[in-house]
Amino acid sequence: DTGVSQNPRHKITKRGQNVTFRCDPISEHNRLYWYRQTLGQGPEFLTYFQNEAQLEKSRLLSDRFSAERPKGSFSTLEIQRTEQGDSAMYLCASRSLGGHMNEQFFGPGTRLTVL
Amino acid sequence: AQTVTQSQPEMSVQEAETVTLSCTYDTSESNYYLFWYKQPPSRQMILVIRQEAYKQQNATENRFSVNFQKAAKSFSLKISDSQLGDTAMYFCAFMSPGGGADGLTFGKGTHLIIQP
Numbered sequence: 001d002t003g004v005s006q007n008p009r010h011k012i013t014k015r016g017q018n019v020t021f022r023c024d025p026i027s028e029h030n031r032l033y034w035y036r037q038t039l040g041q042g043p044e045f046l047t048y049f050q051n052e053a054q055l056e057k058s059r060l061l062s063d064r065f066s067a068e069r070p071k072g073s074f075s076t077l078e079i080q081r082t083e084q085g086d087s088a089m090y091l092c093a094s095r096s097l098g099g100h101m102n103e104q105f106f107g108p109g110t111r112l113t114v115l
Numbered sequence: 116a117q118t119v120t121q122s123q124p125e126m127s128v129q130e131a132e133t134v135t136l137s138c139t140y141d142t143s144e145s146n147y148y149l150f151w152y153k154q155p156p157s158r159q160m161i162l163v164i165r166q167e168a169y170k171q172q173n174a175t176e177n178r179f180s181v182n183f184q185k186a187a188k189s190f191s192l193k194i195s196d197s198q199l200g201d202t203a204m205y206f207c208a209f210m211s212p213g214g215g216a217d218g219l220t221f222g223k224g225t226h227l228i229i230q231p
Contacts, residue, residue: 004159033218042119042206043160045218056217091160102148102210104219106160 004107006092012113013082020078021110025094032075033104034067035091036060043091049075050097082114117142117209121222128197129230135182136192136225138207144168148210149183149190150219155203163205166190194227202229 005024013019025032030051035043046065047057051072061067064082069075079086089111093104118141128134140149151163166174166183174181178198182191194201204226208219 031217035218040223042121042208042221042223043219045220048217058218102212103150103162103165105162106152108159 004092004094004105006090006107006110008110009108010111010113012115014115015082015084017082018078018080019082019112020076021090021092021112022074022076023092023094023107024074025092026096026105027073029094029096029105030072031095031097032069033093033095034075034077035093037089037091037109038087046077079112082112084114087112087114117144117147117211117220119207119209119220119222121207121225123225124223125226125228127228127230130197130199132197133193133195134197134227136194136205136207136227138190138192138222140188140190140207140209140220142188142209142211144211146212148212149181150208150210151179151181151190151192152206152208152221153201153203154206154224155200160206164192197229199229199231201227203227 007022033048034046037043049069064080067077089109091109092107095104120139147168149166152160153163154160164176178195204224206224207222
């Protein structure tokens with residue numbers, strides 16, 4: 001088990017372009033979370049999945065954002081028509097339902113820069 | 116909605132000293148979990164220590180311990196015998212296990228610098 005992985009680690013795009021990020025959770029973890037972290041701030045919750053079902057979406061997740069976890073394993077986060085305000089670190093985390101003390105394990109993040 | 120406040124944007128101490136990071140939170144829940152996460156420069160976030168609200172005993176993990184004051188809604192982190200590798204952003208986080216909400220609510224973080 002190599003932990004939570006995210007790809008790409010860095011993404012630079014032009015305003016208006018679409019981008020997609022991938023997260024591979026720890027293999028036995030059935031819950032997967034997406035967070036956004038802007039410079040100088042703590043991570044903010046975006047959405048989470050239990051297996052393939054998306055159970056909660058934050059109001060931060062505008063219509064331009066969509067997340068999927070089609071087979072209950074990896075997840076993708078897509079941002080359409082990117083804006084400069086989307087520039088941030090996008091963090092993925094996973095945990096096992098009923099796991100010890102509800103600990104979430106974080107990936108290294110994808111840093112998005114929108115020019 | 117829960118809120119988490121970390122009032123110290125940055126702290127700096129000498130190696131081997133003890134340092135305390137403060138965190139307060141606001142919630143109407145009675146059962147919840149509190150966490151301290153560490154985010155080293157350009158590295159991923161890792162859990163430092165956690166506390167269940169119904170446990171009165173303060174959690175301890177080696178050099179790390181917490182002072183959990185439920186009535187005051189305070190959850191401070193004490194780092195003893197600080198080391199250069201403790202230099203990082205530290206985030207206090209809250210989670211309520213009830214209902215459909217399952218994400219962590221984080222504070223803005225404290226940048227801890229350990230000076231040699």
